Amino acid sequence: xxxxxxxxxxxxxxxxxxxxxxxxxxxxxxxxxxxxxxxxxxxxxxxxxxxxxxxxxxxxxxxxxxxxxxxxxxxxxxxxxxxxxxxxxxxxxxxxxxxxxxxxxxxxxxxxxxxxxxxxxxxxxxxxxxxxxxxxxxxxxxxxxxxxxxxxxxxxxxxxxxxxxxxxxxxxxxxxxxxxxxxxxxxxxxxxxxxxxxxxxxxxxxxxxxxxxxxxxxxxxxxxxxxxxxxxxxxxxxxxxxxxxxxxxxxxxxxxxxxxxxxxxxxxxxxxxxxxxxxxxxxxxxxxxxxxxxxxxxxxxxxxxxxxxxxxxxxxxxxxxxxxxxxxxxxxxxxxxxxxxxxxxxxxxxxxxxxxxxxxxxxxxxxxxxxxxxxxxxxxxxxxxxxxxxxxxxxxxxxxxxxxxxxxxxxxxxxxxxxxxxxxxxxxxxxxxxxxxxxxxxxxxxxxxxxxxxxxxxxxxxxxxxxxxxxxxxxxxxxxxxxxxxxxxxxxxxxxxxxxxxxxxxxxxxxxxxxxxxxxxxxxxxxxxxxxxxxxxxxxxxxxxxxxxxxxxxxxxxxxxxxxxxxxxxxxxxx
Ligand code: ATP
Ligand code: MG
Numbered sequence: 001x002x003x004x005x006x007x008x009x010x011x012x013x014x015x016x017x018x019x020x021x022x023x024x025x026x027x028x029x030x031x032x033x034x035x036x037x038x039x040x041x042x043x044x045x046x047x048x049x050x051x052x053x054x055x056x057x058x059x060x061x062x063x064x065x066x067x068x069x070x071x072x073x074x075x076x077x078x079x080x081x082x083x084x085x086x087x088x089x090x091x092x093x094x095x096x097x098x099x100x101x102x103x104x105x106x107x108x109x110x111x112x113x114x115x116x117x118x119x120x121x122x123x124x125x126x127x128x129x130x131x132x133x134x135x136x137x138x139x140x141x142x143x144x145x146x147x148x149x150x151x152x153x154x155x156x157x158x159x160x161x162x163x164x165x166x167x168x169x170x171x172x173x174x175x176x177x178x179x180x181x182x183x184x185x186x187x188x189x190x191x192x193x194x195x196x197x198x199x200x201x202x203x204x205x206x207x208x209x210x211x212x213x214x215x216x217x218x219x220x221x222x223x224x225x226x227x228x229x230x231x232x233x234x235x236x237x238x239x240x241x242x243x244x245x246x247x248x249x250x251x252x253x254x255x256x257x258x259x260x261x262x263x264x265x266x267x268x269x270x271x272x273x274x275x276x277x278x279x280x281x282x283x284x285x286x287x288x289x290x291x292x293x294x295x296x297x298x299x300x301x302x303x304x305x306x307x308x309x310x311x312x313x314x315x316x317x318x319x320x321x322x323x324x325x326x327x328x329x330x331x332x333x334x335x336x337x338x339x340x341x342x343x344x345x346x347x348x349x350x351x352x353x354x355x356x357x358x359x360x361x362x363x364x365x366x367x368x369x370x371x372x373x374x375x376x377x378x379x380x381x382x383x384x385x386x387x388x389x390x391x392x393x394x395x396x397x398x399x400x401x402x403x404x405x406x407x408x409x410x411x412x413x414x415x416x417x418x419x420x421x422x423x424x425x426x427x428x429x430x431x432x433x434x435x436x437x438x439x440x441x442x443x444x445x446x447x448x449x450x451x452x453x454x455x456x457x458x459x460x461x462x463x464x465x466x467x468x469x470x471x472x473x474x475x476x477x478x479x480x481x482x483x484x485x486x487x488x489x490x491x492x493x494x495x496x497x498x499x500x501x502x503x504x505x506x507x508x509x510x511x512x513x514x515x516x517x518x519x520x521x522x523x524x525x526x527x528x529x530x531x532x533x534x535x536x537x538x539x540x541x542x543x544x545x546x547x548x549x550x551x552x553x554x555x556x557x558x559x560x561x562x563x564x565x566x567x568x569x570x571x572x573x574x575x
Contacts, residue, residue, distance in 0.1 A: 001476065003511045003523075007044050010526045020216045022458035023148030025467045029526050031475075038145025038153030045527065046454075048475035050156065053450050053457075054135050056187045056472065057158045060180045066131040066160050071113050073137055077103035079112040083426045087286040090318030094139045094153075106139035111423050111445055114161040118441065119429035122163065128431060128441070129169050131177075133160035135450065147216070149455040150411065156450040163441050165431065167420070170442045174206075174418055177446045181210050181414050184448065187575050188457055189470035193410065195221050196231035198307050199417055206418040210448075211410030212456040219412045222405045224398040233407065234307035236392040237399040240354035241273075241299075248360050248374040250342075256369045259337030261300040264371055268362060275300030276355060276363040276375065278339040282323040283315055291315075293323060293332050293347035295339065296389060299354055299361075303391040312350055312387050333366050340364035340372060341381035351383030352390050411456045414448040467528025468549050471573035478566050479509040479529040483517045483536035493544065494535040497563055504567045525549070531569060533562050 008030040017034065018024040026032045031046030042050055058068065077095075080086040086093075094106040107113065114132060122128065138157045145153050162173035178194065185192045190212045197209035209232055211219050220233040229236075258264040265272045281294040294313065298304055310317050325336040332347040340363030341349060355361070356377040363375045375381070394407040421440040423429065430438040454473070461468045471477060478501055482494045494510060501508040509529060511520045517536070524532050534545040538556070546562050547554045548569075557565070 001509050003509060004513045006509075010523050018148065020147050020150070020459070021462050022150065022216075022455040025458055025462055025526070025528075026148060026455065029467055029528065032149065034148075038142060038151070040149060040152060040154075040451075045475040049454055049469070049473050050450060052473045052475075053188060053453055054156075054158070057135065057184055057448060057450065060184045060187070061133050061158070061160060064131070064176050064180045066133045066177075066180075068134060069132050070134050070136060071107075071110055071117070073107050073139065074104050075107045075110075075113055077105065079116055079427070080105065083112050083115075083423055085112070088316045090316055092140045092142060092318075094141050107136075108138055108140045109157075109445075109447070110134070110136075110159055111161065111419070111443075112427065114445075115423040115427045115429050115443070118161075118163050119424070119427060122429075122431055122441065125165055125431050125433050125439075128163055128165050129173055130163040131160060131173060132163075133158060133446075147455070149451045150216075151218070152451065155452065158448040158450055160446040162444040162446070163429075164443070165433070165439065166442055170418055170420070170444050174416060174444050177416050177444065178208065181416065181446070181448070185210055185212070185413065185453075187472050188453060189472060190413065190453070190456060190460060192413065193221060193223070193230055193408070195223070196235050197415060198232060198235045198311070205420055208416050209412050210414040210416075212413050212453075212460065213408060213410045214456065214459045215409050216459060217409045217411035219410045221408045221410055222392045222396075223408060224401060224403050224405050226403040227398060227401040229398050229400045229405065233392050234305065236405075238354070238388055238390050238392050239397045239399050239402070240357050240388075242357045243359045245359040247376045247379060250375065250380060251373040252365055252367075253371055253373055254369060255338075255371045258369075258371070264362065265300065268371070268373075270362055272301035273299055274361055276340060276361050277302065277304075278334070278341075278364060279304050280323040280325060280328055280334055280339065281309075281320050282328065283313065283320045285319075291319070293328050294320070294350060295332070295334065295341070295344055295347050296350045296352075297341055297355055297363075297383070298352040298390050299358065302352070302354075303393070305389055305391040308387070308389045309350065312385050312389060313348075335364065335366050335368055338364040338366065338368060338370060340366055340375065341383075342366065342372060342375065348385070349381070349383045350385045350387075350389060351377065351381075353386055353388050354390065356383075356386055411452065411459065412449075413453045413456050414446075416446045417444060419443040419445055462528070465522075466526035469528045469530055471530050471570060472575050474507075474528070474530050476507045476509045476529050477570045477574075478506055478531045478533060479511060479524050479527070481511045481517075481520050481524055481532055481534045483520075483534065485512055485514055487539070490535050490539045493539040493542070493559055497533055497535070497544070497559060500563050501566060504563075506567060506570050530573070531566055533566065 011028045197207045222236040223230040279296045283291040285291045343366035360374040424441040498510040
């Protein structure tokens with residue numbers, strides 16, 4: 001492709017909306033353009049890279065015997081009502097009606113649709129196992145679309161679904177997909193970790209997230225350097241600390257104006273670990289109407305883990321929000337800043353399991369400017385639910401081996417789930433076994449964010465001058481830069497290199513624009529083409545300059561050597 005003819009425009013300035021490197025560079029390289037918040041279009045160079053990622057995904061999925069199909073992005077509400085997710089999915093789902101008032105959504109994911117297809121067409125055990133996938137546009141009306149392709153409202157996903165006769169079959173299918181994912185992300189040149197994850201709105205009973213390591217990522221991973229523990233912080237179990245002190249008598253104390261844990265611990269000269277923190281919520285039912293008040297209690301220095309809390313309550317995340325303390329107070333006796341488990345009524349009390357193992361804690365007294373000392377679980381209060389609802393933090397003991405855990409940030413590029421029979425049960429997907437008896441199909445599902453992967457690659461592969469594409473996903477492999485296009489000799493040599501590279505199957509660009517050399521070099525750096533061959537003054541002697549985008553070194557070599565090296569490096573790195 002000739003840059004003089006190519007539809008592209010690099011930007012000199014950092015666009016206002018962009019905060020993180022991948023967003024900045026994809027915009028500056030002219031690879032993507034924003035339409036509205038969270039909705040992006042792909043320009044020629046960007047679209048080539050998207051297609052390369054898709055192709056890697058296709059190849060690895062096909063190798064595992066998964067078969068590609070393509071389902072509609074528009075999905076009828078009935079199927080989601082059957083599975084129970086028309087409500088559970090909440091406001092992220094993009095809902096619409098046709099002219100006859102029939103309800104639809106733009107698919108945020110496709111479990112229901114694939115289950116529906118398979119239940120109507122699979123009848124015998126002989127047709128199983130089966131694995132189907134598609135690469136398709138998904139829609140999620142995200143509360144906070146941001147970071148460009150990272151969290152967008154329209155994005156490309158590869159989603160695959162496996163259908164097996166039993167759990168053993170599912171375990172195998174899951175491992176096969178896990179293996180494919182490792183190959184895919186390795187070919188995309190990502191540094192990643194596969195970590196245990198929560199199953200969220202998708203449901204099911206086991207899951208792994210594939211997380212590309214990056215400081216700008218929204219996923220937090222807890223991992224242990226001694227053992228194999230690696231889990232999202234949403235998921236990671238926490239170890240409860242234990243105290244064996246004698247239980248002391250309750251004592252109510254005056255603590256004027258001490259509304260926070262920090263205030264009260266300072267005022268009473270306690271450690272934050274010796275206090276109880278209250279978090280107050282209201283939940284809603286399927287119609288969006290008030291369901292109940294919830295008070296959650298964790299040790300004063302702990303953070304509440306919302307994922308664990310909604311799992312404990314068996315409600316979707318969008319059905320809970322922080323309570324308005326004034327209205328809650330009238331009904332339940334809570335007092336803003338002074339709420340404790342003693343004296344609360346008419347609300348569900350969820351207690352972190354750790355609190356049941358500690359002694360003589362300080363809690364709010366449900367009375368303005370008062371706290372209670374020596375509060376003990378069992379003797380003084382009880383929970384309607386007692387379970388682990390706390391967030392793991394760096395330095396906490398590893399739940400497997402006790403070593404202090406570390407926390408890393410990352411970008412979730414893929415996730416695999418063992419769904420089990422969640423969808424086949426609710427939607428009636430059966431097969432007949434050898435004895436002609438009906439059995440539920442056992443399912444798994446496997447997603448990769450194609451466009452988010454593109455952003456994650458840029459996040460890991462850039463410098464202060466632009467993108468540095470790995471060969472496997474670069475929009476083009478080589479750029480031949482002509483220093484002075486009015487120089488016939490230079491143009492002749494450049495055209496020769498360009499044509500020979502193309503003949504050898506290398507994807508080449510030629511920068512034949514009538515621009516200053518400095519502009520061309522800058523653009524080549526922003527675009528991040530892995531190899532640049534510069535044709536300048538020494539063209540008449542048959543000498544050109546050879547430079548990998550990732551290196552600072554420029555090497556002079558003969559035209560033929562440059563061509564040969566280029567072909568070899570592309571072949572070696574394309575994987
Ligand atoms: P997240 O926790 O980041 O919201 P998710 O767990 O809801 O993601 P899945 O339902 O597992 O996502 O979707 C599969 C994959 O699709 C994710 O691993 C991610 O790579 C991608 N993805 C999900 N939401 C978005 C989005 N808003 N923009 C871009 N890619 C997304
Ligand atoms: Mg996920």
